[in-house]
Amino acid sequence: MYERILVTLDGSSYSEEIMAYAAGLAAAQGSALTLLRVVDKAADAPEAEAYLQRLAAAHGAQGECVVAPGDVATAILAHARQVPGTLVAITSHGRSGLLLPMLGSVALNVVRGSGGEPVLVYRPTGQAQVGAAALKVRSVVLPLDGTELSEAMIPQACELAKRIGAELEIVGVVDPRQFSGSDMPHSNDMKGLESGYVRNQARTLSERYQVPADWEVLHGEPAEAITGYISGRRDVILAMATRGRTPLKTALLGSVTAGCLRAAGVPVLMRAP
Secondary structure (H helix, E strand, C coil): CCCEEEEEECCCHHHHCCHHHHHHHHHHHCCEEEEEEEECCHHHHHHHHHHHHHHHHHHCCEEEEEECCCCHHHHHHHHHCCCCCEEEEEECCCCCCCCCCCCCHHHHHHHHCCCCCCEEEECCCCCCCCCCCCCCCCEEEEECCCCHHHHCCHHHHHHHHHHHCCEEEEEEEECHHHCCHHHCCCHHHHHHHHHHHHHHHHHHHHHHHCCCEEEEEEECCHHHHHHHHCCCCCCEEEEEECCCCCHHHHHHCCHHHHHHHHHCCCCEEEECC
């Protein structure tokens, strides 16, 4: 599915936290693993290259330093497009730490400028073990709600699960807030309606993509329900689309995707519509 996993780094421990997932994906697919550092000035290149080579040697990867004054996201995307089938893997925060609530500007611009191609984004904790061994992803969790937006991630999620030998988990969420008081059906009725859709999707996608699939219906506020469902599990990738085409909506990523990125503790394979 992906010929190359391109990990973008800025020299900080925050940016390195995605390495275990990227290395695991590359190993499972037989993909090339490339570590990219973008610097503003040529004078910074030698130090950046030495850093990349040390890290690349530890992961069997290739290190590449690019001098590109100005827009880092543009440089990342240009480098990614040099090799068709490249998946960009990036943390939502780097040197700036965890001050921004959702996406840092570089990660945001990479997602927005990716032309609809998925980007693997991870929100670092500042506590993860840097330099950890490659992590085997065992489940790709795909939240679906029956909308065209949520179903836009089906091909990418299913193909990824198939290529890395992971299980596909289809989850739906019954959110009582969508109903007003007198219109609210019994919770069992809501869950029953949702389970039919989710169960059918799991069966259909398992047959179509030849991948093992399971399903679950959750209850509550969607972001909280999804993050609670995968709580304590590191061997998971979430697959979710962002909401909207306007800059504001894209920046916010949609409340559910943003909430999951912020609290799930696992990478999110996301794409802008």
